[in-house]
Amino acid sequence: MLARAVRSLATSTTITLRSLNYRPLTSARNISTHLAYLAKERAVAIEAVERASQVCQAVFKRLITAETLTKKDKSPVTVADFGAQAVVNHILEQHFPDDPVVGEEDSKDLQGEDGRVLREKVTELILRAIDRGQYAGGPQGRHWTLDPIDGTKGFLRGEQFAVCLALIIDGQVHLGVVGCPNLPYDMSNPDGERGVLMVAVKGQGAFQRRLSTDGIERETPVHVSSVQSTSDAVFCESVEAQHSDHSSNANIARLLGITKPSVRMDSQCKYASVARGDAEIYLRLPVSETYVEKIWDHASGNIIIHEAGGRVSDINGKPLDFSIGRTLSANKGVVAASAKIFDEVISAVQTTLANAK
Numbered sequence: 572m573l574a575r576a577v578r579s580l581a582t583s584t585t586i587t588l589r590s591l592n593y594r595p596l597t598s599a600r601n602i603s604t605h606l607a608y609l610a611k612e613r614a615v616a617i618e619a620v621e622r623a624s625q626v627c628q629a630v631f632k633r634l635i636t637a638e639t640l641t642k643k644d645k646s647p648v649t650v651a652d653f654g655a656q657a658v659v660n661h662i663l664e665q666h667f668p669d670d671p672v673v674g675e676e677d678s679k680d681l682q683g684e685d686g687r688v689l690r691e692k693v694t695e696l697i698l699r700a701i702d703r704g705q706y707a708g709g710p711q712g713r714h715w716t717l718d719p720i721d722g723t724k725g726f727l728r729g730e731q732f733a734v735c736l737a738l739i740i741d742g743q744v745h746l747g748v749v750g751c752p753n754l755p756y757d758m759s760n761p762d763g764e765r766g767v768l769m770v771a772v773k774g775q776g777a778f779q780r781r782l783s784t785d786g787i788e789r790e791t792p793v794h795v796s797s798v799q800s801t802s803d804a805v806f807c808e809s810v811e812a813q814h815s816d817h818s819s820n821a822n823i824a825r826l827l828g829i830t831k832p833s834v835r836m837d838s839q840c841k842y843a844s845v846a847r848g849d850a851e852i853y854l855r856l857p858v859s860e861t862y863v864e865k866i867w868d869h870a871s872g873n874i875i876i877h878e879a880g881g882r883v884s885d886i887n888g889k890p891l892d893f894s895i896g897r898t899l900s901a902n903k904g905v906v907a908a909s910a911k912i913f914d915e916v917i918s919a920v921q922t923t924l925a926n927a928k
């Protein structure tokens with residue numbers, strides 16, 4: 572199935588860049604900035620994330636059954652993960668052959684006797700495309716960073732996951748796209764239509780559009796919440812307790828006078844939720860002393876929050892440093908919030924950490 576998906580991409584991706592025909596209908600200023608700076612990158616990134624999201628959805632429909640869940644069989648997510656990375660890297664290579672990619676996956680798990688069954692599902696083309704993601708990252712030049720499926724646990728549960736692609740230039744995130752196939756398009760109608768794509772280019776604001784493949788979706792600007800007081804805030808956190816310390820997060824919320832229960836959600840959909848004001852705060856207090864966050868888990872969300880008027884830092888208020896390599900080794904944990912309440916959130920984080928010592 573994957574081989575077919577990628578082969579059809581190979582033939583169809585003299586991409587017409589239909590997305591380039593699209594202009595966000597906000598203001599004239601926006602349109603011209605848009606076309607001048609990273610316009611091609613923006614369109615290609617949207618196209619890549621849309622197509623990778625389609626691969627994930629197709630794999631979920633065909634391969635995930637009650638049986639794969641009870642057997643804790645991870646092969647469907649592996650197939651989707653590799654498939655999405657292959658698709659994105661293939662599209663990036665066609666349009667930006669000189670740009671390296673920092674991708675989460677490599678083809679190690681498909682090799683050897685253990686990988687025989689999975690290996691039979693993929694072709695040489697896919698292996699080659701996946702391994703375009705082995706770049707070391709760093710402070711100079713351009714590279715992309717990709718998380719083909721962020722929130723693999725959420726994907727398996729049929730809940731939130733995201734396809735995340737960002738462009739880093741000289742150590743800073745300049746473009747971010749997050750595709751959220753299971754996120755309601757409008758949170759005031761949570762049982763309604765699903766599938767959101769968020770995109771931000773440095774200095775141009777953050778936008779959301781329906782996740783689709785016809786490339787002509789209308790974009791609307793997104794902004795963080797305007798809530799003035801933390802007591803009215805909603806915070807979100809990982810579903811997985813190993814990824815973020817639920818009890819520290821709860822202590823911080825108490826200090827901030829938050830009474831509403833946390834919204835637990837997998838993946839960078841949490842950044843998307845804060846960016847459009849569904850929630851005010853994203854807390855990711857580290858559980859482990861040794862875990863180092865990865866750039867592909869945060870790059871897209873980081874620029875989308877900033878461009879939507881919010882702020883992101885680590886637990887000590889230090890901006891996330893994407894210039895080091897594949898990891899955020901200079902940072903610990905993550906806090907994102909709307910700008911008005913950000914300083915107050917960071918001081919509650921500091922107080923909670925000091926009390927825990």
Ligand SMILES: Nc1ncnc2c1ncn2[C@@H]1O[C@H](COP(=O)(O)O)[C@@H](OP(=O)(O)O)[C@H]1O
Nearest residue numbers: 720721722723724809810811813814837838862
């Ligand atoms: N101990 C840990 N602490 C923090 N994050 C972790 C972790 N172990 C794994 N992760 C990362 O958490 C991501 C999911 O985040 P969230 O909990 O917000 O959904 C995973 O992304 P993948 O699902 O792409 O592997 C993985 O990279």
Ligand SMILES: [Mg+2]
Nearest residue numbers: 718721722868
């Ligand atoms: Mg991830």
Ligand SMILES: [Mg+2]
Nearest residue numbers: 675718720721
């Ligand atoms: Mg992943």
Ligand SMILES: [Mg+2]
Nearest residue numbers: 675720722723
């Ligand atoms: Mg992973």
